[in-house]
Amino acid sequence: MRRPYRVVVAKPGLDGHDRGAKVIALALRDAGFEAIYTGLHQTPEQVVRTVVDEDADAVGLSLLSGAHLTLVPRVVEGLRDAGRDDVLVLVGGIIPEADIPVLKEHGVAAVFTPGTPLPAIGEWLEDALDAREEGADATH
Numbered sequence: 001m002r003r004p005y006r007v008v009v010a011k012p013g014l015d016g017h018d019r020g021a022k023v024i025a026l027a028l029r030d031a032g033f034e035a036i037y038t039g040l041h042q043t044p045e046q047v048v049r050t051v052v053d054e055d056a057d058a059v060g061l062s063l064l065s066g067a068h069l070t071l072v073p074r075v076v077e078g079l080r081d082a083g084r085d086d087v088l089v090l091v092g093g094i095i096p097e098a099d100i101p102v103l104k105e106h107g108v109a110a111v112f113t114p115g116t117p118l119p120a121i122g123e124w125l126e127d128a129l130d131a132r133e134e135g136a137d138a139t140h
Helices: 019-030 045-053 068-081 098-107 116-140
Strands: 004-010 034-035 060-061 088-093 110-112
Touching: 004 019, 004 045, 019 034, 019 060, 019 088, 019 116, 034 116, 045 068, 060 068, 068 088, 068 098, 068 116, 088 116, 098 110, 110 116
Parallel strands: 004 034, 004 060, 060 088, 088 110
Antiparallel strands: none
């Protein structure tokens, strides 16, 4: 890891099940990331504000409620409007296979569904953020 990356883990919407989000945040922390968990029932605007305030490199959105096609695009758009379209957006949770390409069209970098090994998430995120850093170094 080129540096300790900051990752916001958020639960947008009304879904009240956050065990998975907490497990992901702890796994990322244990892998060397600075993980910030927002808590339950966050609006897309609150998620964006936290990402901006924390100067995060990535945001992981945990959704189990089926509202991912509504909430995720609002977060992505909010990040763009805030000038933070450089933030990697990850989605995890109960996401139907058919919805994954739709989320990626909206700017989601990766979708992790139940059963994904925790180390695989951290490794993917580290590789993606390191590649982004190397690209930024090459342009300066």
